[in-house]
Amino acid sequence: MSKRVAFILLLLCQAWICRAVDFRAVGPSQVPQNQPFQIQYIIDEKAKDIQPPSMPGFELLAGPFTSTSSSFSFINGKRTSTYQQTYTYTYMVSKPGTYNLGSATINVGGRKYRSNGLKISVVREEPMPEPQPSSARTEERQERASRQQERPQETSIFIRTVLSKSHVHEQEPLTLSYKLYFIGADNVQMAGVTKMPDFTGFLKQESDAEQPQAHLENYNGRQYNVATIYKVQLYPQHSGEIQITPAQFEVVYTIPGARQDPFGQLYGYQAHKTLKAPAVTVSVESLPQENRPKQFSGGVGHFTMTPSISATDLSANDPVTLRLDITGNGNMKLLKTPEVNWPEGFDVYDPKVNNSYQNTDSGMTGTKSIEYLAIPREPGEYTLPPVTLSYYDSETGSYRTLSTPSYTLHIKRAGKSAEAGQVSDYSQEDIRQLATDIRYIHTDELEPAADGSAREPAVRTGSAAWWACYLVPLLIAILVLVFMRKYIRENADITRVRYRKANKVARKRLRSAKQLMEAGRTAAFYEEIERAAVSYLSDRLTIPTAELTKETIGEQLRNRSIAEPLVQETLNVLGEAEFARYAPSAQQDMQAMYNRTEDLINQLENQKL
DSSP: HHHHHHHHHHHHHHHHSSSSOOEEEEEESSEETTTTTEEEESSSOOOOEEOOOOOTEEEEEEEEEEEEEEEEEEEEEEEEEEEEEEEEEEEEEOOOOOEEEOOOEEEEEEEEEEOEEEEEEEOOOOOOOOOOOOHHHHHHHHHHHHHHSSSSSOOOOEEEESSSSEETTTTOOOEEEEEEEESOOEEEEEEEEEEEEOOEEEEEEEEOOOOOOEEEETTTTTTEEEEEEEEEEEEOOEEEEEEEOEEEEEEEEEEEEEEETTTOOOEEEEEEEEEEOOEEEEEOOOOOOOTTTTTOOSSSSEEEEEEEOOEEEEEEEOEEEEEEEEOOOOOOGOOOOOOOOOTTTEEEEOEEEEEEEEETEEEEEEEEEEEEEEEOOSEHHHHHHEEEEEEEEETTEEEEEOOOOOEEEEEEOOOOTOOOOOOOOSSGGGGGOOOSSSSOOOOSSSOOOOSSSSSOOOOOOTTTHHHHHHHHHHHHHHHHHHHHHHHHHHHHHHHHHHHHHHHHHHHHHHHHHHHHHHHTTTTHHHHHHHHHHHHHHHHHHTGGGGGOOHHHHHHHHHTTTTTTHHHHHHHHHHHHHHHHHHTTTTTHHHHHHHHHHHHHHHHHHTTTT
């Protein structure tokens, strides 16, 4: 049995290894010096821990910005889906030249994958000849220069740590917010979090993620744009002075009107900054020991309790449900379920709890509903004592105890048809008796044969049928083992597997490209076309994607005696697809491009690379 399980696990691992993960780098092949440009790393699986290559001479202005996209489509009853995760970096290079960038690495399910490399040419920025200004143009430039002098150039951007309250009791909720203040900056965006406090001494509850909305706020006599970028609820677990350590955030923004072009037009440039949110200290008082109820379990806030019972007059073996609805605000997640002291002779089941609350600045607000289920087994009159809940009221600064009334239960004797059963759920409407569908084992003797002799067994020991019962399953097991060993041996070479599946993968990408073409998504269409051709060539030529360049493709195809016109067509298709992606305004015939790519793959397939 253990060998069979190990065999199945081996097959699953083999299938997981063989699945295609597409991780690629895309970027422009030529950029001007001292001008920002972007490089994107795209992967079609959920990934983490991306490591870009070493890039001497490249100044990182912003990034990585992470974005994900997914799409679903139904065509002729068939469902298809795609997923992409994109990491975007913004760079600038000041020195002209040709740069060969290495591969980035990323982690997918514990395995590392490498992207392709990039070759980027940085060209010198040609200065534009400045026309001789006329008198009207001179006056316009003087007016712009005057406006530039009048415009305040000071940029101020920082983060504050804001507490809803700095003096609380144990378990009393408070809200911590990190607020971003900025003035003299445009297009302010969060680029990442480099350090967060560990909130030692607190239980924390993340607030529901919301899109930060900027608003105006007066701080130290100046009017700032303010956005709350992070908010969390904290519940102190012990008394004393508890410090919350600093946090660090990365932001990018544009400084408007900081530069002037040759025609006198003002334009801004993008800046990057690391902001530090200062540490804060929370003063926590211990809950008073005086008048503390014995049943107090740590609830802090303001609550009410509404009880209800399903019935007080019922028969034995009928279920009874006690329901408590606890409503209010405070540390509702930490409220313990009150105990119910059911009378003797009741079968008691675990309570069913349903939480419905939301986070607010004053703590969690909502309702905690609890259902207690019990079944009386003997008739009589029973008393259900009150159920109590004690908590510390932060509004009044004192302990309070909520209590239900005492219930008297009148239990009548069950009818003759009533049978004791087991309860399968907690809600009364779902109560039912089990064990009513049991089929008892036949214990009587079997009827003898017609002549009174003992019945003959269906299969005699040593007969052909008896041997077949053993040999046929053994033969089937041997055949399956031989077949699976052959399958594992054939799929052990990952390179050969990718070689065999290259055409299938390329056809799948072409179908996806056709759907994008029909949807009118031009950029995505050309990206998918390029991916189809590149992945096919990578698998057929057995060259890693990171090392695949146009020069390498041409050299490998010529080494394999591929005709020069077909080699040139291959390079032209790749070049035109790449050009169309980075020049979306160019007029291209998508249908013609699709037909060329499909015909190219067919011709290469016929060459049996």
